[in-house]
Amino acid sequence: MRRGALLLAAALAVAACGERAAVPEMAGPAASAVQGSALATWLRGAEVQAETDAQRRELRRALADLATKPVGELRALRYAGPGGEPGQRDLVQVLRAHLLPGAGVPLDAERLLSDAAQPDARAALHDKMAEIDRGLTAASAPVR
Amino acid sequence: MAKCSIHPALASIAKVNGVECCEKCKAGIAAAVKKVDKHVEPKGCFVWFEGKNGWQPIPGTGCAHWVAHERNIKRGSAGEQCMLGFPLRVKTLIGGKSEVELADVKVNDVYVTPSRDHTGLVVKVTPDPKNPDTPKVVIRHDSSAQGKVSENEFASYFKGKGDFFR
Numbered sequence: 148m149r150r151g152a153l154l155l156a157a158a159l160a161v162a163a164c165g166e167r168a169a170v171p172e173m174a175g176p177a178a179s180a181v182q183g184s185a186l187a188t189w190l191r192g193a194e195v196q197a198e199t200d201a202q203r204r205e206l207r208r209a210l211a212d213l214a215t216k217p218v219g220e221l222r223a224l225r226y227a228g229p230g231g232e233p234g235q236r237d238l239v240q241v242l243r244a245h246l247l248p249g250a251g252v253p254l255d256a257e258r259l260l261s262d263a264a265q266p267d268a269r270a271a272l273h274d275k276m277a278e279i280d281r282g283l284t285a286a287s288a289p290v291r
Numbered sequence: 292m293a294k295c296s297i298h299p300a301l302a303s304i305a306k307v308n309g310v311e312c313c314e315k316c317k318a319g320i321a322a323a324v325k326k327v328d329k330h331v332e333p334k335g336c337f338v339w340f341e342g343k344n345g346w347q348p349i350p351g352t353g354c355a356h357w358v359a360h361e362r363n364i365k366r367g368s369a370g371e372q373c374m375l376g377f378p379l380r381v382k383t384l385i386g387g388k389s390e391v392e393l394a395d396v397k398v399n400d401v402y403v404t405p406s407r408d409h410t411g412l413v414v415k416v417t418p419d420p421k422n423p424d425t426p427k428v429v430i431r432h433d434s435s436a437q438g439k440v441s442e443n444e445f446a447s448y449f450k451g452k453g454d455f456f457r
Binding site for chain 2: 194195196197198199201202203229230231242243244245246247248249253254255281282283285286288
């Protein structure tokens with residue numbers, strides 16, 4: 148049922164812009180057909196992908212900045228690269244590198260930054276930060 | 292005449308990874324593939340169509356995607372697959388698999404970090420006669436931190452933490 152609704156939402160959204168997806172769920176700009184802010188939609192269901200604690204901490208820092216700093220400041224922020232090299236990536240690059248969104252939900256960088264103050268986006272940011280914190284705790288737990 | 296899968300008003304000029312493409316999409320896919328992070332393998336199918344953003348590299352590290360290609364694992368829905376139908380998510384990759392204890396790990400078992408956010412493939416298991424429950428395990432993985440597909444020891448690089456699935 149949910150899969151059917153997603154497919155329908157994606158198909159409607161794609162039809163509205165005169166394009167259709169090669170694979171419907173993969174390609175539709177589903178954000179426009181989903182309730183709530185684009186950032187919350189993008190974060191909900193996004194899988195965290197990170198190899199090291201340094202990457203997890205950098206992703207968490209980016210999410211915390213997004214939740215607390217003004218848009219103008221966010222654009223100027225720099226983050227370490229995947230190998231730890233300082234100042235290699237901007238905020239959107241960090242999010243794209245370590246968060247895999249659900250069902251091909253597109254990332255509109257400008258809307259993402261401007262949505263950060265929305266209540267549902269704040270809630271989604273805090274949920275994702277809590278998930279990363281749990282991952283960091285698991286990584287630092289003693290070996291079984 | 293075949294139509295473009297993304298722009299149905301336009302004729303397809305070629306199939307790319309099995310998808311009918313107009314000239315714009317063919318060029319968009321080629322441009323997106325060039326933007327895929329250097330460590331990601333294989334690169335040619337690690338792109339998707341993002342509406343007004345056009346064709347883009349798929350977000351994420353590509354770790355599960357690499358394992359899926361290596362093991363020919365095709366799972367999940369279209370929205371969580373590369374252009375060739377291989378899964379992108381760690382959780383989808385290990386779905387339906389059974390966890391195995393470290394003492395029973397074999398080559399080709401799938402390794403996953405404790406937080407299920409990174410994965411790799413067991414490529415070497417060396418028994419330790421003094422500690423039969425803790426063999427020396429080498430994991431090959433698509434490593435964003437090292438910028439390439441790398442081989443690392445479970446005990447040191449991964450600090451002996453994580454789980455194995457078969």
